Amino acid sequence: MGRKKQTPGPGELVQGTLDMLVLKVLSVEKMHGWGIAQRIRQVSGEILRVEEGSLYPALRRLELDGLIDAEWGTSDNNRRARYYQLTRAGRRRLVAERNHWQDLAAAIARVMEMVR
Amino acid sequence: MSLLRFWRVLGRRRRDDTTLRDEVSAHLRALEEQYRMEGMSAEAARTAARRQFGNVTLVQEDVREEFSFGALERLAQDLRYGLRILRANPGFAFFTVLIMALGIGATTTMFSIVHGVLLRPLPFREPGRIVMLEEKWLPRFPRFEASPRDFLRWQQETTSFSGLAAFKDLPFTLISDERPERIVGARVSANLPALLGVAPVIGRTFRPEEDAYGSGLVILLGDNIWRRRFRADPGVIGTSVRLSGLNYTIVGIMPSTFSFPDKAEIWTPMQFTPKDVASPGNHIVWAIARLKPGVTHQQAQAEIDLIMPRLQTVWTASVIPLADHYFGDMRLALYMLFGAAGLVLLIACVNIAGLLEARGSSRQREIAMRAAIGASRARILQQLLTETTLIALIGGALGILLTYVGVGSIKTLLATSVPRLEDVTVSPAVIMFSVFVSIFTGLLFGLAPALRLSREDLNHSLKAGGRMSRSGSQTRLRSALVACEVALAVVLLAGAGILLKSLSKILEVRSGMNAEHVLTAAINLPTVSYREPHEQVRFVESLLGRLQAAPDVQAVAISTGLPFAGIEDSGIHFDGRTEGALTGTAANHYRVTPGYFRVMQIPLVRGRLFSDDDTAASPPVVLINETMARRFFPDEDPIGKRLEISGPTYMREIVGVVGDVKQEGLRRATAPQVYEAFAQKPRTGFSVVLRSTGDPMHLVETLRQGVTAIDRSQPLSDVSTMEDVIGETMTRDRMSAGLLGLFALLALVLAAIGIYGVIAYSVAQRTQEIGVRLALGADRAHILRLILGQTMRLVLFGLTLGLIASVGVSRLLESLLYEVSPRDPATLLSISVLLVSVALAAGLVPALRALRVHPIVALRAE
Numbered sequence: 001m002g003r004k005k006q007t008p009g010p011g012e013l014v015q016g017t018l019d020m021l022v023l024k025v026l027s028v029e030k031m032h033g034w035g036i037a038q039r040i041r042q043v044s045g046e047i048l049r050v051e052e053g054s055l056y057p058a059l060r061r062l063e064l065d066g067l068i069d070a071e072w073g074t075s076d077n078n079r080r081a082r083y084y085q086l087t088r089a090g091r092r093r094l095v096a097e098r099n100h101w102q103d104l105a106a107a108i109a110r111v112m113e114m115v116r
Numbered sequence: 117m118s119l120l121r122f123w124r125v126l127g128r129r130r131r132d133d134t135t136l137r138d139e140v141s142a143h144l145r146a147l148e149e150q151y152r153m154e155g156m157s158a159e160a161a162r163t164a165a166r167r168q169f170g171n172v173t174l175v176q177e178d179v180r181e182e183f184s185f186g187a188l189e190r191l192a193q194d195l196r197y198g199l200r201i202l203r204a205n206p207g208f209a210f211f212t213v214l215i216m217a218l219g220i221g222a223t224t225t226m227f228s229i230v231h232g233v234l235l236r237p238l239p240f241r242e243p244g245r246i247v248m249l250e251e252k253w254l255p256r257f258p259r260f261e262a263s264p265r266d267f268l269r270w271q272q273e274t275t276s277f278s279g280l281a282a283f284k285d286l287p288f289t290l291i292s293d294e295r296p297e298r299i300v301g302a303r304v305s306a307n308l309p310a311l312l313g314v315a316p317v318i319g320r321t322f323r324p325e326e327d328a329y330g331s332g333l334v335i336l337l338g339d340n341i342w343r344r345r346f347r348a349d350p351g352v353i354g355t356s357v358r359l360s361g362l363n364y365t366i367v368g369i370m371p372s373t374f375s376f377p378d379k380a381e382i383w384t385p386m387q388f389t390p391k392d393v394a395s396p397g398n399h400i401v402w403a404i405a406r407l408k409p410g411v412t413h414q415q416a417q418a419e420i421d422l423i424m425p426r427l428q429t430v431w432t433a434s435v436i437p438l439a440d441h442y443f444g445d446m447r448l449a450l451y452m453l454f455g456a457a458g459l460v461l462l463i464a465c466v467n468i469a470g471l472l473e474a475r476g477s478s479r480q481r482e483i484a485m486r487a488a489i490g491a492s493r494a495r496i497l498q499q500l501l502t503e504t505t506l507i508a509l510i511g512g513a514l515g516i517l518l519t520y521v522g523v524g525s526i527k528t529l530l531a532t533s534v535p536r537l538e539d540v541t542v543s544p545a546v547i548m549f550s551v552f553v554s555i556f557t558g559l560l561f562g563l564a565p566a567l568r569l570s571r572e573d574l575n576h577s578l579k580a581g582g583r584m585s586r587s588g589s590q591t592r593l594r595s596a597l598v599a600c601e602v603a604l605a606v607v608l609l610a611g612a613g614i615l616l617k618s619l620s621k622i623l624e625v626r627s628g629m630n631a632e633h634v635l636t637a638a639i640n641l642p643t644v645s646y647r648e649p650h651e652q653v654r655f656v657e658s659l660l661g662r663l664q665a666a667p668d669v670q671a672v673a674i675s676t677g678l679p680f681a682g683i684e685d686s687g688i689h690f691d692g693r694t695e696g697a698l699t700g701t702a703a704n705h706y707r708v709t710p711g712y713f714r715v716m717q718i719p720l721v722r723g724r725l726f727s728d729d730d731t732a733a734s735p736p737v738v739l740i741n742e743t744m745a746r747r748f749f750p751d752e753d754p755i756g757k758r759l760e761i762s763g764p765t766y767m768r769e770i771v772g773v774v775g776d777v778k779q780e781g782l783r784r785a786t787a788p789q790v791y792e793a794f795a796q797k798p799r800t801g802f803s804v805v806l807r808s809t810g811d812p813m814h815l816v817e818t819l820r821q822g823v824t825a826i827d828r829s830q831p832l833s834d835v836s837t838m839e840d841v842i843g844e845t846m847t848r849d850r851m852s853a854g855l856l857g858l859f860a861l862l863a864l865v866l867a868a869i870g871i872y873g874v875i876a877y878s879v880a881q882r883t884q885e886i887g888v889r890l891a892l893g894a895d896r897a898h899i900l901r902l903i904l905g906q907t908m909r910l911v912l913f914g915l916t917l918g919l920i921a922s923v924g925v926s927r928l929l930e931s932l933l934y935e936v937s938p939r940d941p942a943t944l945l946s947i948s949v950l951l952v953s954v955a956l957a958a959g960l961v962p963a964l965r966a967l968r969v970h971p972i973v974a975l976r977a978e
Contacts, residue, residue, distance in 0.1 A: 034146040052169045057178040
């Protein structure tokens, strides 16, 4: 609480979109925290950087809200890692968030492409 | 959803710290591996991974936040931490909690009294609509009973009131188990219970027809006496009880909350006699009324003002709210003391704020550290305020304990002289008040230091390591706080000093008699068995005869009234003169037996005293006091002149002049006084006065036996020493001066602690500077002057401020004072001297310590 919210700079995430991105990544396959950060960065073409400082609180939040589940597993290179996967509620939430996002993006686009 | 979340949180929170640590280290290892693969050295990869991840602790905190239940949990955490901090600094904790307890204790005690006496509503329906109608004849009688004639006319002619009732106290003698008891009762208009809105518990109240003269003797009993003397038997309704020699029928029992007027336990209908209404000058009843809905006090007053000239010549009447009638004269004193207690609390707060400031310097590093690892300013503020509120609440809890002690002692000291005081308790409302005040003050004194601390530039603090000397602004804030304390203390000291001076002036006033070794008691003979004057005289003579013969009795006498207690005022007409033509000159009117002047040691100025030969059969004689002699016979000898009392009656001859005796307390001027021989004009109600050779209270049994030997059914009441009777009239002055003095003392001690604190701190800060000065050969006296000079600047500033403020509020005290100006220069001077000396002493201790500093130690300190 209390840290100042600032306008996001280039590459920083718009407030509230991190949850959606995490859900999207996990809808493809179950993954660990580091992997989620990696995947978002790669897929966005190195533009979106996920700060670990906000990733883990977000993961806990989603977990406690019952949108994702977690279990310990072993990673590709044989390391122990905590894997997250979507729950049924998480899938429903992802659909809702995506629709909302698309509406929002389209609305913003219309405003920005206004001619006069 | 939220309930599910709650369960998940509960299930996970304990284990999650470990989980997260594992998860984070896995993450870090993954990052590290990646950097290594990009070709970094092991060392560089680890650093890069850590930098990439960021502040691990902060992430942990944020994750933990997800598991918390928000504000409540943070509060609990802060409270735990606050308690730990207090335990770690027991000295600081002890002082702050003690100071707080004193402040809260003083304020809450006064609040209990003010609440219990003034603010608690009277136990009647819509008490705000009830008024008293007081008659007055200024300036001698500002508030007086009404005459039944006026009262009856008001009842007929006014339209402002939905009801109008009269009451008059009437003592009853109840005999049960062979033991006579005097019971406080009242004659009341039949509609009084209905007017006040009080219904009987059992039975009924009076019927309108029972108000008429000769309509039969009925009574209402109070709950207490019904339980005490009638074993709470509901069957008593309709039965007859013998009171003061007459048989009364009990018609109802009133609830335990009802004891109006004063402490009445038995009520009987007013039943005005033809004699009651015979004269307009017969001021014997109090009138009470309920305003009709929508009618204001002013409208009722206007109506009464129109009626009065037709009823009376010199008397007018005022409509006074009921609460003002009973508590009007205490209100100022009580609020003044409440205000004073509030000032003590304020000083306590300022003091604690100062202590917090001082401690703040040692906590600066801790706070900076918290900020450095990511605590926001709001979070730090919250934590600091929680700590101070904790101090305030612990202090407040102790303060409530002090309140019990304070309320208890005030009640025992003042029980009889302040109405409703005995019902005052430390009620839930009082406790709520004190909790509220504690929290509020906790925030108040915590805010300034907390704001300052949370604003600190952390780089600065961390680098300094808490060793460098502080910026001047902090010392300035503390100095300002101490100056405020001094100013507030001055206000209290000035008030207390002036009240004490007034009290000592009152105590210097001579009463005109010698109250030492004098016992007094009241006797009310039942009119039924002592109807005739000669019966009354016979009782008195027989009683005096017995008591005179008893051991340890120096002298004994009877009087119809006692100085400082009650006396009737009568109108005097001098033979052939026109002063006070209509109602006469008002004078205190005593009817005494010859021994009275010997018992009271009132000097004879000229002429003679009464003797046993002044009887009903001999010519009527009177004595007058010096004031009357001086006022009405300035150039002639009053002896032999004649006067009439409550005329037109008959002329009495003045045979002597005696000394003035104070009647209405020591503060009031003595009125003209006239004494009649009891044997020439006896009555059934009177006081016995006994002069003892030793402790007067030892004579109580002698007196009681003397009375019961003559009449077994005759009770004694109001047994007291004359000194207590006088003391009673001064309890309020004593209370005001005593409590204010106590508060002022507290204020002075707190201010001294404050001064000591700020000087000690500043000396500690300047240890190095002082060391350097000493090393360079500075004079010790010079350094002493330097430090004391700082003290004095502070004190003089506060003193000036305080003196200005106390002159400002001095008007409040004016009406409480006797022959002292509220701005009495001598008092203001002496409290200034007192304050400066205490302040110098408080500053001297740290100053002397500074001089003992060895230069080497001081220099090494940095």
